Amino acid sequence: MAQKKIEDILFIVQARTNSTRVPNKMIRDFCGTNLFDISLKKILNSGVIPRDNFYASLYDDELKEIANDNGVNIYNRSEDSVGESKDTRVVSEWYNKFDCKYYIIVNPCCPLLRVETIDKFVNKFLETDSQSLFAVHKKNNFYWNTDGSMQTKYPGTMDTKLVESVYEAAHCLYAGKMSRIGEGIYLGNFTLNDPELFIVDEKETFDIDYEWQFRAAEALYSRKEYILNG
Numbered sequence: 227m228a229q230k231k232i233e234d235i236l237f238i239v240q241a242r243t244n245s246t247r248v249p250n251k252m253i254r255d256f257c258g259t260n261l262f263d264i265s266l267k268k269i270l271n272s273g274v275i276p277r278d279n280f281y282a283s284l285y286d287d288e289l290k291e292i293a294n295d296n297g298v299n300i301y302n303r304s305e306d307s308v309g310e311s312k313d314t315r316v317v318s319e320w321y322n323k324f325d326c327k328y329y330i331i332v333n334p335c336c337p338l339l340r341v342e343t344i345d346k347f348v349n350k351f352l353e354t355d356s357q358s359l360f361a362v363h364k365k366n367n368f369y370w371n372t373d374g375s376m377q378t379k380y381p382g383t384m385d386t387k388l389v390e391s392v393y394e395a396a397h398c399l400y401a402g403k404m405s406r407i408g409e410g411i412y413l414g415n416f417t418l419n420d421p422e423l424f425i426v427d428e429k430e431t432f433d434i435d436y437e438w439q440f441r442a443a444e445a446l447y448s449r450k451e452y453i454l455n456g
Contacts, residue, residue: 230352236326236404237275238301239265240283240317241334242308248440252334253288257448261434262289265334266296274345283307283320314412321407328357328403335434336398337447339426344399347424351401358406358414358421361399363428364391393423396431 241252241262252262269280282293285303293300307319315321321329330351332344351359366386369377381388402413402421414420434440 230328232274232276232348232352233279234327235279235348235351235401236320236324236329237269237280238283238320238329238331239269239281239334240303240331241265241286241289242284242303243286243288244308247435248437251434251440253292256337256440256444260292261334261337262292263296264337265332266293266298268339268341268344269332270296270298271341272345272348273341274348279326281320281324313410314407315410318407318412321404324404326404328401329407331400333398333400333433336431337434337443338432339398339430343426343430347399347401347426350424354422356419356422357403359399359401359424360413360421361396361426361431362393362423363396363426363431365394365428366391393425396426396428397433398426398431399424 239262243250243252245251253260256264266282269275270277277297278299281299281301282289283301283303284290284293285305285308290300301320301323304319307317309316311317318329328351330348332339347359347361366389367378368380368384368386368389369392371377378389400413406412406414432439432443432446434443
């Protein structure tokens, strides 16, 4: 299969202000800025993502103002798309509004994700024959089913260094084919290599869903090694 062309990829950041678990998390103060502004600047600092193909999918005026301040293209989301719908065709309603074959979504709730990692993900998607790519991180731990039976193959000791690795969803980077969203398929069928997995360092994948995570991520981001660099 021929290598994908970057001009055929739509790069999307989706955001909304009606989060119930962490109210206004996209626009509230985070180390003197906000999560949404941080995510936009990372993509603008990318060495591979063309600005013409980068859109922020937004409904709220507060978010549109931040996007405009950064010179980012805006896709005007519908009110339905920022609700609680689980239908990917509603949430990702942009899938048939652009002349692009593929999409890459960057989660703005992951402030520790590095620009270099985003670029590596893009390049991997460009070169792979797979039609979808999903970021994961490696875990070495012990897991049990809800009935108390052990999922992990017990190595004879509770030393996690001896446990076979598994992969956990990183929820930071997603890539797929536009037409599959129209079929109600998000990323893939979740069979072998559909989607293909892309391993990311776990310390970059801190996804903010709760208030304690917001505060913890803010503390980590304030350390010099997590400060966004040009």
